[in-house]
Amino acid sequence: MNIILSNLKIQVNEKIYVKDPETSPLGKKIVEQSILLIDEIGFDNFTFKKLGEKIGSNESSIYRYFENKHKLLVYLSSWYWSWMEYKLVFATTNILDPSEKLDKAITIVTEKVTDDINTEHINESILNKIIIAEFTKTLQTKEVDQENKEGFFLIYKRLINRIVGFINEVNPEYPFSKSLASTIVVGSLHQHFLTEHLKTITDCNEYVSTTQFYLNLTKNVLR
Template sequence: MKSLLSNLKIAVPDKIYIKDPESSSLGKRIIEHSILLIDEIGFDNFTFKKLGAKIGSNESSVYRYFESKHKLLLYLTSWYWAWIEYQMVFSTFNMPDKTEQLLRAIEIVTKSIEQDDTFTHINEIVLNKIIINEYSKSYLTKEVDSENMEGYFVVYKRLITRISDIINAINPDYKFPTSLASTILEGALHQHFLKDHFKSITDCNDKVSPTDFFKELTFNAISK
């Protein structure tokens, strides 16, 4: 996996940024430290001025890459989903059995994240925490429809479609493959959040993972 990913660039829709942060050392520092700072103080309290102070650069230098902190959040979330998509594609590529493909896909999109040393400027464990806590803020906006038309959410939607296609291949008569696929993706974030903050309203804990739950939920649904 690492050797394959090392030859690939995680592709983020280019309309999200002004200048590709992967194209310079400053851009990579902006991404690295924005992840750490958002995790530290939360997205609502995050500003480019605070980020500039963290990286020892002017606030204006951040604006050369992103026009707003909303666009930066869109970049981080798109990068995360593209990273998850690469893992899912490579892990399921040589699996002829569709049931095994679906089990593996569910594992990848619902598991607890481990650090990937391929991308040294991105802490995927911390980024996952941001996705769990802040992802909904990237689309719960008045601009969501226009941004969707611009392709800002294409990676997220493509990942859901990949899972939906596997479900449909297993049971073509199942009526709700896309709804189920999007429920797996969104529900996993929610169950991880509940497990960390509202333990009394989830069955997920140290012994039962969101992966366990969504495997059972999925196969109970599509086997009927």
């Protein structure tokens, strides 16, 4: 997987950016440092001015890559889910047993993320923290229907539907495969959040993982 990923450019819908940040050093710096800054101060407090100061660049230069900070977050999310999709595809390729394949998939999307050294400018571990803390904000806006039409969430929906396919292989009779898949993916983000901030309403902690909870849940639901 490593070799393949190192030669692979994660593709993100062109409508999300003004100029593709992967095509220049400044663009890459914007992506790299925005991840660190959003993690540090939170998306709500994040501004292009602050990012400009952090990277020693002008605010107006950042606007040449992204229309606004919302689009930047959508970009980071798309990148994350696309990267996650690759991990999932490679981890499940050549596995014939449907249950084993589904378990692998659930493990990939629910476990804690470590940095992928093949992507120079992106720290996936920190990006994962941002996704846990901020992902639903990309969806929960008044513009969601318009942005959905423009394909902003295609990669995310494709990832969910890959898991739906695995669920259907395990139990073709189960009538809620889509809801189960979306529950696993977005629910595990929430459980990670609770583990960090509201420990009294989750069982997940350093000893019992979110992955265990969802593996157990899925096994029981589909048997």
